[in-house]
Amino acid sequence: MRDRFAIFGAKSQEWLVGLLLIVPAFLALLFLRVIPAGIAVWESLHQRSFFNPDEKMFVGLDNFVFLFTTSPTFLKSMLVTLVFVTVTVAVQTVVALMLALLFTQRGWGMSFWRTLVFLPITIPVAVSAVVWGTAMRGDGIINAALERIGIPAQPFLASSDQALWSVVIIASWIGVGYWMVFLIAGLRDIPDDVKDAAALDGAGPLRTFFSITLPLLKRPLAFVVVANTVANFLQFVPAAILTQGGPENSTRFVMYEIYTQAYVQGDVSLADAQIVLVLIVLLAIVALQFRLLRSKE
Amino acid sequence: MGAIPRFATVLFTIAGICVALLFMLPVIWMLTSSLRPNAEIFAHFSPLTWQSIVPETWTLSNIVGLLGTGFGRSLLNSLIVTVITTTLGLVMAIMAGFAVSVLTFPGRNVLFAFFVVGFSVPFDAVAVPLSAQVREVGLTNSFFGLALAGLGNGFAIYLLRQFFLGIPRSLAEAARLDGASWLRVLWSVYLPLAKGPIIAAGLTLFVFQWQAYLWPLLVATDPKMQVGPVALAGLVSLSGVIDFSQMFAGALFLSIVPAGLMLWLQRYFVSSVSRSGMTG
Amino acid sequence: QTLTGAGDTGPVELNLVSCCKPTYFGPSVEQWNAKNPDIQIEQEVIPFAQLNDILESRIRAKDTTFDILILDPPRTASFAARRFVLDLTDVLGEKLAKTTNAESLEAVTYRDHLYAVPVFNSTQILIYNPEMLKEAGVEPPSIDPAERATWQEIIEKAKTVKEALDLPYGIAFSQGHTFYQLQPIIMSAGGGVGLTGDNMLTPEVNGDAWKEAMGWYGSLYADGLAPRGVPFPQMDALYTSGQLPFLATTTDRVREFQNQGVPFAVAAFPYMEGGEAYTPCDSFALAVNPFGQHQAQAVEFLTWLGTTEEGGFAAAAQSPNVPANLLVMNKVSDEMEAASDNLDGLKELIEYETDKTCAHRPASVGYVQFETEFLQANMDIINGADASSRLDQMQSQLEVALSRIR
Amino acid sequence: MAQVTLRSIEKRFGSTRVVKGVSLDIANGEFVSLVGPSGCGKSTLLRMIAGLEDISGGDLMIDGRRMNAVAAKRRNIAMVFQNYALYPHMTVAENMGFSLRIKGLPKAEIATQVRQAADVVGLGDYLDRLPRQLSGGQRQRVAMARAIVRHPAAFLFDEPLSNLDAKLRVQMRSEIKSLHQRLGTTTIYVTHDQIEAMTMADRIVVMNVGEVEQEGAPLTLYDHPESVFVAGFIGSPAMNLIEGTLSPDGFTAGPLTVPVRARATGPAILGVRPEHLILDPEGHAATVALVEPTGAETQVHLDLAGHKLTGVFRERIADAPGSTLHVRFDPDRLHLFDRETGKRIATP
Amino acid sequence: MAQVTLRSIEKRFGSTRVVKGVSLDIANGEFVSLVGPSGCGKSTLLRMIAGLEDISGGDLMIDGRRMNAVAAKRRNIAMVFQNYALYPHMTVAENMGFSLRIKGLPKAEIATQVRQAADVVGLGDYLDRLPRQLSGGQRQRVAMARAIVRHPAAFLFDEPLSNLDAKLRVQMRSEIKSLHQRLGTTTIYVTHDQIEAMTMADRIVVMNVGEVEQEGAPLTLYDHPESVFVAGFIGSPAMNLIEGTLSPDGFTAGPLTVPVRARATGPAILGVRPEHLILDPEGHAATVALVEPTGAETQVHLDLAGHKLTGVFRERIADAPGSTLHVRFDPDRLHLFDRETGKRIATP
Numbered sequence A: 001m002r003d004r005f006a007i008f009g010a011k012s013q014e015w016l017v018g019l020l021l022i023v024p025a026f027l028a029l030l031f032l033r034v035i036p037a038g039i040a041v042w043e044s045l046h047q048r049s050f051f052n053p054d055e056k057m058f059v060g061l062d063n064f065v066f067l068f069t070t071s072p073t074f075l076k077s078m079l080v081t082l083v084f085v086t087v088t089v090a091v092q093t094v095v096a097l098m099l100a101l102l103f104t105q106r107g108w109g110m111s112f113w114r115t116l117v118f119l120p121i122t123i124p125v126a127v128s129a130v131v132w133g134t135a136m137r138g139d140g141i142i143n144a145a146l147e148r149i150g151i152p153a154q155p156f157l158a159s160s161d162q163a164l165w166s167v168v169i170i171a172s173w174i175g176v177g178y179w180m181v182f183l184i185a186g187l188r189d190i191p192d193d194v195k196d197a198a199a200l201d202g203a204g205p206l207r208t209f210f211s212i213t214l215p216l217l218k219r220p221l222a223f224v225v226v227a228n229t230v231a232n233f234l235q236f237v238p239a240a241i242l243t244q245g246g247p248e249n250s251t252r253f254v255m256y257e258i259y260t261q262a263y264v265q266g267d268v269s270l271a272d273a274q275i276v277l278v279l280i281v282l283l284a285i286v287a288l289q290f291r292l293l294r295s296k297e
Numbered sequence B: 001m002g003a004i005p006r007f008a009t010v011l012f013t014i015a016g017i018c019v020a021l022l023f024m025l026p027v028i029w030m031l032t033s034s035l036r037p038n039a040e041i042f043a044h045f046s047p048l049t050w051q052s053i054v055p056e057t058w059t060l061s062n063i064v065g066l067l068g069t070g071f072g073r074s075l076l077n078s079l080i081v082t083v084i085t086t087t088l089g090l091v092m093a094i095m096a097g098f099a100v101s102v103l104t105f106p107g108r109n110v111l112f113a114f115f116v117v118g119f120s121v122p123f124d125a126v127a128v129p130l131s132a133q134v135r136e137v138g139l140t141n142s143f144f145g146l147a148l149a150g151l152g153n154g155f156a157i158y159l160l161r162q163f164f165l166g167i168p169r170s171l172a173e174a175a176r177l178d179g180a181s182w183l184r185v186l187w188s189v190y191l192p193l194a195k196g197p198i199i200a201a202g203l204t205l206f207v208f209q210w211q212a213y214l215w216p217l218l219v220a221t222d223p224k225m226q227v228g229p230v231a232l233a234g235l236v237s238l239s240g241v242i243d244f245s246q247m248f249a250g251a252l253f254l255s256i257v258p259a260g261l262m263l264w265l266q267r268y269f270v271s272s273v274s275r276s277g278m279t280g
Numbered sequence C: 001q002t003l004t005g006a007g008d009t010g011p012v013e014l015n016l017v018s019c020c021k022p023t024y025f026g027p028s029v030e031q032w033n034a035k036n037p038d039i040q041i042e043q044e045v046i047p048f049a050q051l052n053d054i055l056e057s058r059i060r061a062k063d064t065t066f067d068i069l070i071l072d073p074p075r076t077a078s079f080a081a082r083r084f085v086l087d088l089t090d091v092l093g094e095k096l097a098k099t100t101n102a103e104s105l106e107a108v109t110y111r112d113h114l115y116a117v118p119v120f121n122s123t124q125i126l127i128y129n130p131e132m133l134k135e136a137g138v139e140p141p142s143i144d145p146a147e148r149a150t151w152q153e154i155i156e157k158a159k160t161v162k163e164a165l166d167l168p169y170g171i172a173f174s175q176g177h178t179f180y181q182l183q184p185i186i187m188s189a190g191g192g193v194g195l196t197g198d199n200m201l202t203p204e205v206n207g208d209a210w211k212e213a214m215g216w217y218g219s220l221y222a223d224g225l226a227p228r229g230v231p232f233p234q235m236d237a238l239y240t241s242g243q244l245p246f247l248a249t250t251t252d253r254v255r256e257f258q259n260q261g262v263p264f265a266v267a268a269f270p271y272m273e274g275g276e277a278y279t280p281c282d283s284f285a286l287a288v289n290p291f292g293q294h295q296a297q298a299v300e301f302l303t304w305l306g307t308t309e310e311g312g313f314a315a316a317a318q319s320p321n322v323p324a325n326l327l328v329m330n331k332v333s334d335e336m337e338a339a340s341d342n343l344d345g346l347k348e349l350i351e352y353e354t355d356k357t358c359a360h361r362p363a364s365v366g367y368v369q370f371e372t373e374f375l376q377a378n379m380d381i382i383n384g385a386d387a388s389s390r391l392d393q394m395q396s397q398l399e400v401a402l403s404r405i406r
Numbered sequence D, E: 001m002a003q004v005t006l007r008s009i010e011k012r013f014g015s016t017r018v019v020k021g022v023s024l025d026i027a028n029g030e031f032v033s034l035v036g037p038s039g040c041g042k043s044t045l046l047r048m049i050a051g052l053e054d055i056s057g058g059d060l061m062i063d064g065r066r067m068n069a070v071a072a073k074r075r076n077i078a079m080v081f082q083n084y085a086l087y088p089h090m091t092v093a094e095n096m097g098f099s100l101r102i103k104g105l106p107k108a109e110i111a112t113q114v115r116q117a118a119d120v121v122g123l124g125d126y127l128d129r130l131p132r133q134l135s136g137g138q139r140q141r142v143a144m145a146r147a148i149v150r151h152p153a154a155f156l157f158d159e160p161l162s163n164l165d166a167k168l169r170v171q172m173r174s175e176i177k178s179l180h181q182r183l184g185t186t187t188i189y190v191t192h193d194q195i196e197a198m199t200m201a202d203r204i205v206v207m208n209v210g211e212v213e214q215e216g217a218p219l220t221l222y223d224h225p226e227s228v229f230v231a232g233f234i235g236s237p238a239m240n241l242i243e244g245t246l247s248p249d250g251f252t253a254g255p256l257t258v259p260v261r262a263r264a265t266g267p268a269i270l271g272v273r274p275e276h277l278i279l280d281p282e283g284h285a286a287t288v289a290l291v292e293p294t295g296a297e298t299q300v301h302l303d304l305a306g307h308k309l310t311g312v313f314r315e316r317i318a319d320a321p322g323s324t325l326h327v328r329f330d331p332d333r334l335h336l337f338d339r340e341t342g343k344r345i346a347t348p
């Protein structure tokens, strides 16, 4: 036993324990996510014959070249996705934070009201999409309400100008309550005495929020932003059901593009090339966010 | 805090109710729609009247009809699969989250980066090759096979890491000196102090699995293994017509379980105590 | 040709991948199981929206866990060319020719080989609300294919009724986003099926006829006559809740509307002025998994369905669709017509359309790409895009997409 | 600068009464020390004055205005917390400058003032560190500096020097005192350190289980404790207390008799401070129990006729435990208390 | 019980050397006090001994075994943290019983031991409270009790009494001492309290910026500090240090001349403890700057020929600032240090 891990110092056993604790999750992620992603990288360098899917040819970067030069939709879908993600993450994070603040205040039945806000995430996305699609119909309930207050009916999902924003609203209705939960957990973790100190230093509620609460919420906030980015980057069900990527490709999210490519049209190589690009873009964004949201504490 | 006027409490309560209502409106509409005949659902949008929300004819036939389609069984399947995923996934995530946040060892950050890559991989995109492998090892039509998709959840690990980092390290040190093994430190110190985040992580796993749709389609070919969301989507007829009232009834049934769970777990979201045993 | 499972003795369990409600194949499976203890069939139901996607990926992965699959006829070429379905020409070709609607058989034939047993057929009709028409003083269109109305006439009537009764809309197309429902209109305007060439891999979707038909179709929405911004699955509900007088839809609505007690009458599917009449056709067929373990037993079941009266009836029992099995076709349409006294002539109409006006979708390996592109273009046109330029765009995008098929 | 008045202030946590009707008048510019046993409610009282804890009963007046319902941030009071409560995400400089930033002072001005305050507490080199990179004492000094930098109407200190070494503590003590002299800011200062309490404060308030036992000038409390509790609490090592009986002959406890000048008779307690034990060959013979040299002095624990006494002597005493030492009590420095009530018995 | 040996122990945080080669031999059962200015590395040293911090260099031996790589939980060492580190979710009783529960002791046994330890620290009534419901001093006592209950091989205390009131501190001090006498457990005790360090320890180790300045028996350090640093650090109020020159005539600092018996000459520092200033009408005339009565004594800050001096007198002195006081230095108690090296200059 003596000095077996001497090079690591007193805390050496942590290495072994850490290893053991990580192994299950590591294997799960390795086999369920990372290896399939690796296969996608390999496949993206090949082209499978349509008529004989078993036959595959090494084509180098041809698939990528196709995506960037020939594909009529890929670049557009990347752009649409980036816009969607940026807006949705911003909207959802801000709203979720506001709700988290509201629902950590003292009030009657607060936990019950909070649960109601959380409820939408539990409804199958496909059904939520139907409900909102119905509500946003030209003659739907939202337009009826708008007309009541004197605003003309809007086309919402039927217009290439409004469709993306409509999907943002739907995605936010679904997600906001969910992200709120993490922020509530984070808010609860901020020590009271630090807030006390700020109050004595003369900080009002707003000041305390921006100078104390927000910086100390950085870790959970970083989680929400990163997780939300990834989740929305990969989100496509509402758009697939409601708009099929339209009108005029305005809601053609890149995951929908991949789904169509791989499942509907059976062009696996091209889909894999897209997956690789999505992964690269996503990791770049996440790395950037990590950098920006690193907490000092 | 001293000196908080009482009317603020009233104000916050009202705000809370308003927000909750706003989020509930679509759900309420679903609820009432599931209690009215299919034809009536879309009849009263414009202009807005009370009938848009309140059914003219109340009927339970949608719900009764729904239960006749074996929906109950699917719900039960969903529950079993989700419990498996949540339990196993949570155990794995807690262990890994603890390791990458509390323990210090070489390669820790590399491992964490690996987890980040892991959760950036779009699952829908790798589901097909994965389902082929699951089929090869003979896990199709098993609850475990269904649960597998949710197990490799890097999000839960990342989430727990973020919160574990917020627990003062000296607590772990005190426990170590008290003779606790690292597992014991995890069990006796970190778990009780991170109840809220652990519930949040559990919810992540729960919701992922509860909403799972594509994966069950790929690996659960036996109708006896059908899960709720798939059963719900099956209410669409050949020519694309949907029995909306039945679908809404089903959706509501599907959300009862997680909503109830959330309501029950509320009380563990108590104010954090993680720093209250110390100075500085 | 040898089929797997041919020599098997003892009980076998077959897996049938179908879609939609379990009742589609439920009665057939039950009746078969009751009579064939050695070959028991288990039904797996996949929601319609994902049916083809899931099948595609499972067969590509050489899934052996199912034996019979539901086949959407326009996919026949694509599936057959990739050997995703078993060639049934030798075992069933001749027998089926005697008992099955020839048009339906054609739809599941690729390069003279038969790949599936057509179980259902479909056609479309125009449903109208006789009470509304009467109130607005509009002459109802005829159910007689010989006196088929033109679309232009119908649109006029729809406008009149809409205005007279102050209805939100005049007409709806229950599958108006799909090529299935729009193909007859385009062809009636003189357009082709959209794909040509040796392999049917050359798009031809921006000719004058196409542009005219689609321009006309888009104008219905632009004018507010047809409902823009309403999800297509909700079109029927507009009709049943009394918000419009005309609904172009499939025959299966007849039974449904009757059950619901909705007022309706049937007219023949209209045609474009100066053109010929076409109607959509074809519906699900059953095929055999080339990687399945019990092909022989699967064929036995398909034979029973496609070539016997008993099997045909079993299949037709709960389906609102038209059977493809000629042995039962007559009786089923009789029943449908007899169900109500305002349906006189429905049987003749169905027989006429399935025989004479059937417009098959293009038998191309690239049909999926074609259908996907059409859906996008069509939705854009419905939402107000200029038909002409949008079809030009579709033409070029489709060329790119089809160029990937090698 | 502010005048702080407490009128029957109460604090309940659930059903536990932690502060039981405390009344105090603190004049403008006064320096008051709050002392009392651990858990007696000192921190709670400070927190109520600061506005961090709801007041369960009574009135808190600052400059004549009732402040019970005024938010903490409007009271312009600075507090050094017993557990520091530093902002973990801010550097030392940011921690200190936070209140100034809120006031909207220009950056350069903030930097100057922060640097000044940092120099006062000797943290000039640590301005860019985060709290977690500091030692315990360094953190405490940051907390001090954060209060000093603000020039508030009143200072509340909750054991601000407890984690500092003796040298630094003496230094900080005089810093605080000269600061007080310079600024004249009303100050309430909780401490466990006798020397701090005695030397810094204009007035000492002694608390016991949520109540004020006695208040007064430091030497008054020292020389004339009104109760056994105060007598035992003020002064370290604590006053020796001997139970006995008072008769016209003097004070008797078993074989021990001490002549006193009290008129009262009955059960009583005699108090004598350790430094008022005088080595005297003529004195009572006592057995040495333990000798503790502190350098400057020697603390000797004695057994005198069964009573345990402590004496503090300037002399280095090296007697081994068990040996005999002769001591007498300084007759001018004796205290007498009623055994029932614990109250002081007047001596003419 | 354990014997602890440190051989050139080093600690670096990044590039900062915080502990710079500390060597120490602590005998089995010894009670060692570790003192030094804030931030000098005391806590860091304790943490390395406990196994909470990796050792950057040197060897740590416990009972002759090299322990650098042994996990904290296997060292059987108890530590009272400077910031308490109580388990916030456990009651006082659970906090105390945690280590026993891990050892697998039966419940009844745990309850008994917990109760005993709680009584030692006077927390018997608080066993069911959570840490956040306790006052600062109460928390510190829980931390103490948690260490006591364990009967470990060695105790490490990091300023365990700093938040306690004087009375309780004296009481706890003797508790710890008698505990040590009873159990004989090797103890390393960090403190800022002079009296604690002097009276409790067998040996005092004085640290300064990561190094050991001097170690030895308490009185040795007090009477013979080897350096200016130790001279100034040990003793409170601190020793008066006067810079001047040593010549065969004695020690000269401006107009002040003090006869000393040193052989060396050159720039030097004269040290005299406050208690070794003696009131004497024949002595040097000094101006009173400040008078601080502490009750038992009076601390007087003086200005003697431009040198600031502090004197501690048993007498109550009421002279107003500005008045003159005559003092002389106890000639037997003078200390001399080299001004360059800070080292002690031997006096015969």
Ligand SMILES: Nc1ncnc2c1ncn2[C@@H]1O[C@H](COP(=O)(O)OP(=O)(O)OP(=O)(O)O)[C@@H](O)[C@H]1O
Pocket: D013, D016, D018, D036, D037, D038, D039, D040, D041, D042, D043, D044, D045, D082, E132, E133, E134, E135, E136, E137, E138, E163, E165
């Ligand atoms: N949240 C709470 N719930 C219940 N009791 C509490 C709570 N906070 C403090 N107490 C109790 O109130 C009493 C007074 O606490 P307080 O912190 O004011 O003491 P203190 O005089 O500052 O003591 P110390 O000198 O040890 O810091 C203590 O007995 C403590 O246990």
Ligand SMILES: Nc1ncnc2c1ncn2[C@@H]1O[C@H](COP(=O)(O)OP(=O)(O)OP(=O)(O)O)[C@@H](O)[C@H]1O
Pocket: D132, D133, D134, D135, D136, D137, D138, D163, E013, E016, E018, E036, E037, E038, E039, E040, E041, E042, E043, E044, E045, E082
């Ligand atoms: N994690 C860290 N990173 C950088 N420097 C550190 C870190 N922890 C401690 N230090 C520095 O190391 C030095 C020694 O710290 P340590 O806590 O050991 O001091 P200490 O002697 O215990 O002081 P105190 O009496 O104030 O508690 C201090 O200057 C401190 O700022």
Ligand SMILES: [Mg+2]
Pocket: D042, D043, D044, D082, D158, E135, E136, E137
């Ligand atoms: Mg306190």
Ligand SMILES: [Mg+2]
Pocket: D135, D136, D137, E042, E043, E044, E082, E158
């Ligand atoms: Mg320290």
